[in-house]
Amino acid sequence: MKYQDDSYYIERVLSGDVSVYGTLVAKHKNMVFSIVLKILNSREDAEEISQDTFLKAYQSLRSFEKKSKFSTWLYRIAYNTAISKTRKKKMEFVGLETSIVDNYSTDEITINVHTIEDIDQKALVEKALSTLNESDNLLVTLYYKGDNSIEDISEITGLSVSNVKVKLFRIRKKLYDEMNEMMKKHEMM
Numbered sequence: 001m002k003y004q005d006d007s008y009y010i011e012r013v014l015s016g017d018v019s020v021y022g023t024l025v026a027k028h029k030n031m032v033f034s035i036v037l038k039i040l041n042s043r044e045d046a047e048e049i050s051q052d053t054f055l056k057a058y059q060s061l062r063s064f065e066k067k068s069k070f071s072t073w074l075y076r077i078a079y080n081t082a083i084s085k086t087r088k089k090k091m092e093f094v095g096l097e098t099s100i101v102d103n104y105s106t107d108e109i110t111i112n113v114h115t116i117e118d119i120d121q122k123a124l125v126e127k128a129l130s131t132l133n134e135s136d137n138l139l140v141t142l143y144y145k146g147d148n149s150i151e152d153i154s155e156i157t158g159l160s161v162s163n164v165k166v167k168l169f170r171i172r173k174k175l176y177d178e179m180n181e182m183m184k185k186h187e188m189m
Contacts, residue, residue, distance in 0.1 A: 006071065010064065014061065039134055057077050079158075128182065
């Protein structure tokens with residue numbers, strides 16, 4: 001289904017056509033669920049928090065100031081709601097390491113990854129992604145799967161723009177190293 005711009009649906013909802021809100025839910029439900037699942041690591045909790053997110057967004061729709069995209073605002077609500085849930089469960093998150101990492105060029109990564117077949121590439125990437133912790137996985141999801149800008153991710157997570165850039169850089173390096181190790185093991189077989 002091809003969707004209109006979010007502002008179209010928001011205006012209709014605010015004008016009294018509340019049934020249109022379901023279209024906004026349908027448009028954003030997968031990304032909201034992905035964000036929440038990455039934080040909570042529980043499908044059941046993620047489903048509950050996703051519903052809470054859309055309910056909170058609906059109840060606060062009149063206060064949406066349109067300073068950012070609706071999706072950014074919505075994802076921020078999802079992020080905050082999920083974080084609140086984790087605090088209630090008193091879960092602890094391990095911080096990222098602060099060491100400086102070396103730079104790898106995109107060409108170097110591309111050349112190495114293209115040496116294996118397409119099916120194996122996808123499996124390799126998925127396996128490497130599975131090694132990431134929840135916060136790293138969330139950033140990857142927001143940036144690559146959700147197609148959010150660095151600025152949007154900063155607004156959603158509350159991290160500074162430079163912090164998001166550094167973390168994404170470190171995640172890419174970690175993924176590169178992990179995939180490189182996997183490819184070396186594959187070559188030995």
